[in-house]
Amino acid sequence: MTWFPLSSFCLVYVNFVVYICHILCLYAEMGPTMMEEARTCKSKSQRYKGSCYSDNNCAIICEGEGFTGGKCHGFFCKCWCKRPCLD
Numbered sequence: 001m002t003w004f005p006l007s008s009f010c011l012v013y014v015n016f017v018v019y020i021c022h023i024l025c026l027y028a029e030m031g032p033t034m035m036e037e038a039r040t041c042k043s044k045s046q047r048y049k050g051s052c053y054s055d056n057n058c059a060i061i062c063e064g065e066g067f068t069g070g071k072c073h074g075f076f077c078k079c080w081c082k083r084p085c086l087d
Helices: 008-028 055-064
Strands: 034-036 040-044 069-073 078-084
Touching (some): 055 069, 055 078
Antiparallel strands (some): 034 040, 040 078, 069 078
């Protein structure tokens, strides 16, 4: 079995694609407040540190921040808090 190393162009291209995907994912999670179902607003938790894998823990932290609940979601598994939108 013969192994052929990737050319430097291929490595640059792969790194570029990974970089662009990373930037797009970060951009998608940057919005401070987004509408969800027209009556519920959500915002990334300011106190939850690290990756979020427990919706229950996220909800507890969000309630401490004055929200009605929270869930883990997004590419980087962040804690997002929910509350009714103020009209």
